[in-house]
Amino acid sequence: MGAAPDAGQLMAMILKLLNAKKTIEVGVFTGYSLLLTALTIPHDGRIIAIDPDIKSYEIGLPFIKKAGVEHKIDFIESPALPVLDKILEDPTNEGTFDFAFIDADKNNYWNYHERLIKLVKIGGIVAYDNTLWGGMVALPEKLVPEPKREWRLSTLAFNKAISNDSRVEIAFVSIGDGVIFCRRVC
Incomplete structure (x- = not known):
């Protein structure tokens, strides 16, 4: 259930191209993409990592420690929306992140x-994983298993909304389970 390795390689390259130093990750799971980001950003870089399940994060934590990058990560055990709202309460945080990766609900x-x-920040990137939802976004609803229909509809609605958002330029990349990279333009 982690990010696909090919998506991770592209994400690492984008982080390098951005010279990213301050990032945020919504949905950490066992920390593969988090470790990748921590390895890519500079020694004094920071990652706010938000996930309600610390037990999954702790599975990958030994690898993060072994890689010597734990000091870059501020893990917050919580649903993400209240944390993001709290960060936004301080207007000096607006436009200060270089990159965000979302792999959550x-x-x-x-x-x-x-x-x-x-x-x-303007010119920064927000990346959304699982935007192809196992290819189910391309299937007629009747061919999608009942338990996956709600997620499929959420993904379809998001994909449509993001493609119409004039604040970003998007690249919809069909690697892994689909990743939409959004570059903030205003």
Whole structure:
């Protein structure tokens, strides 16, 4: 359930191209993308990592420690929306993040986007994982298993909304389970 390795390689390259130093990650799971980001950003870089499940994070924590990058990570055990709202309470945080990666509850992607677009600087990138939802976004609804229909509809709605958002330029990349990279333009 982690980010796909090919998506991770592209993400690392984008982090390098941005000279990213301050990032945020919504949905950490066992920390593969978090470790990748921590390895890519400079020694004094910072990552705010938000996930309600610390037990999953602790599975990957030994690898983060072994890599010597734990000092870059501020893990916050919480649902993400209240944390993002708290960060936004301080207007000096707006436009200060270089990069954000989202791999969390798909029905909240737009809610995350509305907050992250304020936090990421102009020219910064917000990346959303799982935007192809196992290819199910391309299937007729009747062919999608019943338990996956709600997530499919959330993903379709998000993909449509993000493609119409004039605040960003997007690249929809069909690697892993689909990643939408958004570059903030205003």
